[in-house]
Amino acid sequence: MKSNAPLILKLERFLPYRISILSNRISGIIAETYKDKFALSVTEWRIMAVLGEYPGSSAEEVSIKIQIEKSMVSRSLRKLLKRHLVTRETDARDRRRQNLELTQTGLDVYSQIVPVSYDYEQHLLQCFSKQEREVFNSMIDRLYRHAETVKLAP
Amino acid sequence: MKSNAPLILKLERFLPYRISILSNRISGIIAETYKDKFALSVTEWRIMAVLGEYPGSSAEEVSIKIQIEKSMVSRSLRKLLKRHLVTRETDARDRRRQNLELTQTGLDVYSQIVPVSYDYEQHLLQCFSKQEREVFNSMIDRLYRHAETVKLAP
DNA sequence: GAATAATAGTTGCATTAGCAACTATTTGCA
DNA sequence: TGCAAATAGTTGCTAATGCAACTATTATTC
Numbered sequence: 001m002k003s004n005a006p007l008i009l010k011l012e013r014f015l016p017y018r019i020s021i022l023s024n025r026i027s028g029i030i031a032e033t034y035k036d037k038f039a040l041s042v043t044e045w046r047i048m049a050v051l052g053e054y055p056g057s058s059a060e061e062v063s064i065k066i067q068i069e070k071s072m073v074s075r076s077l078r079k080l081l082k083r084h085l086v087t088r089e090t091d092a093r094d095r096r097r098q099n100l101e102l103t104q105t106g107l108d109v110y111s112q113i114v115p116v117s118y119d120y121e122q123h124l125l126q127c128f129s130k131q132e133r134e135v136f137n138s139m140i141d142r143l144y145r146h147a148e149t150v151k152l153a154p
Numbered sequence: 155m156k157s158n159a160p161l162i163l164k165l166e167r168f169l170p171y172r173i174s175i176l177s178n179r180i181s182g183i184i185a186e187t188y189k190d191k192f193a194l195s196v197t198e199w200r201i202m203a204v205l206g207e208y209p210g211s212s213a214e215e216v217s218i219k220i221q222i223e224k225s226m227v228s229r230s231l232r233k234l235l236k237r238h239l240v241t242r243e244t245d246a247r248d249r250r251r252q253n254l255e256l257t258q259t260g261l262d263v264y265s266q267i268v269p270v271s272y273d274y275e276q277h278l279l280q281c282f283s284k285q286e287r288e289v290f291n292s293m294i295d296r297l298y299r300h301a302e303t304v305k306l307a308p
Numbered sequence: 309g310a311a312t313a314a315t316a317g318t319t320g321c322a323t324t325a326g327c328a329a330c331t332a333t334t335t336g337c338a
Numbered sequence: 339t340g341c342a343a344a345t346a347g348t349t350g351c352t353a354a355t356g357c358a359a360c361t362a363t364t365a366t367t368c
Contacts, residue, residue, distance in 0.1 A: 005272035007265065011203045011220065015275050016180045018291075021221055022298045023177035026170045029304065041354085049165045060316060066165065067175055069356060074318055096316040096363045111161065118159035120304070121169050127300035128293070136293050137172075139286065144176045146281035150183065150274070195324085214346055223326055228348055250333045250346040 030120055037116070038109060043068055044076045045113060048102060051086060052110045055101045058091075062100065085109060184274055191270070192263060197222055198230045199267065202256060205240065206264045209255045212245075216254070239263060 011017050027042060034040045040048070046066045050057055054065075059077060063070040077100070080086040085106035091097040102110055125133050165171050181196060188194045194202070200220045204211055208219075213231060217224040231254070234240040239260035245251040256264055279287050 003269040003273050005269035007268065008207055009203055009268045009271055010207060011200060014203075014271065015278060015291075016177075016184055016271075017200070018294055018298075019173070019177045020181055022294055022301070023170075023173045024221065025298060025301050027174055029301065030170055043354085046165060046171070049163055049168075053162055053164060058316075067178065070317070071319080071357080072355065075354090078318095094316085094364070098317075114161065114163045115157040115159035117163055117168065117170075119157050123304045124169060124297065124301060127296050132293065135289065136297075137169075139282070139290050139293075140172055140176055142281050143278065143290075144172075144179060147176070147179050147183065147278060150277045197324085212346075224347070225327080225349080226325060229324090232348095248334070248346085252347075 026124065030117070033116065033120075034113070038113060040109075040113075041076065043072060044080055047073065047076055047080065048085065048106060048110055048113075051100055051102050051106070052114075056099045058097050058099060060097075080106075180278065184271070187270060187274075188267070192267060194263075194267075195230070197226060198234055201227065201230055201234065202239065202260060202264055202267075205254055205256050205260070206268075210253045212251050212253060214251075234260070 031042045034042060034045050038045070043066075046068070047062055050062045050065050054061070057065070059070060059073050063073045066073075077086065077088070081088065083105075084103055086100055087103050088098040088100045091099055128136060185196045188196060188199050192199070197220075200222070201216055204216045204219050208215070211219070213224060213227050217227045220227075231240065231242070235242065237259075238257055240254055241257050242252040242254045245253055282290060
């Protein structure tokens with residue numbers, strides 16, 4: 001593709017930048033709440049969310065699912081284990097693997113966070129009509145899948 | 155708003171999460187290129203982008219514009235100054251303020267990055283029709299503005 | 309079935325980011 | 339004027355993040 005680029009880049013119209021600050025704003029608000037009300041980082045919460053949905057996952061599986069470095073998952077897990085929100089036990093058949101689950105306490109916290117998160121999402125989506133929500137969601141999906149295939153000029 | 159939340163939260167359908175991983179993917183690709191080809195972090199590039207668009211900005215103005223902590227801007231600026239990509243001089247009227255500009259070298263680098271960024275954006279947008287691009291852009295704007303007004307349940 | 313490769317998870321190290329305290333300067337106002 | 343408050347920028351401290359090296363276990367292969 002021959003470039004037809006302008007001489008000046010308007011950052012505030014540049015898609016990657018726009019999505020980045022949108023994400024920061026949206027995550028920032030929710031991160032604050034997780035932190036204040038539940039003393040959890042977003043990463044910690046995401047781990048719990050995966051375990052709520054898929055009990056028995058391994059750290060590796062969680063890492064892939066939420067796209068976070070396994071070292072980060074390992075460290076976050078340490079905190080969750082310390083707070084007894086999560087348990088882990090070595091898999092009987094493959095002793096490298098450790099199966100993770102929410103404890104009863106973990107489940108209690110989980111069931112408190114879910115409605116908070118859900119309501120937040122609903123609030124956010126107030127600015128869209130029902131139809132727009134679907135359009136927006138599908139566009140995000142499409143862009144996400146497409147982005148993977150995009151390579152920059154060498 | 156009375157919560158009508160489900161018992162389980164499906165992370166991969168949760169808007170804040172979706173936007174976050176989309177942003178990570180899109181920024182990740184471009185960050186790699188800035189780093190490999192120009193030895194610049196995304197933050198450093200954004201500072202340069204602002205100075206390309208608004209020469210003479212102060213660190214404070216840059217910080218507000220790109221929504222990055224002023225301490226971060228200060229440290230990134232130090233690197234850019236060291237590499238002689240940016241100059242700064244104390245404002246004659248207000249000696250607290252320092253006016254920033256791209257040097258000739260800075261402008262050269264800038265004018266190399268602009269088309270790379272532009273082409274990347276164009277590639278990304280390939281998955282949308284012209285009309286969809288406008289819709290998507292306006293939805294991002296709307297959501298961004300709306301998000302600021304959203305408060306979570308106390 | 310022993311040597312090699314692959315996999316799960318942890319840790320060390322360097323970088324980045326965010327918050328608050330600090331200096332220097334200017335502004336506002338009694 | 340002259341003193342308190344505001345503003346611009348820097349720095350110190352701590353936590354978050356990313357990468358690579360490391361340990362332990364299992365799978366592969368000759």
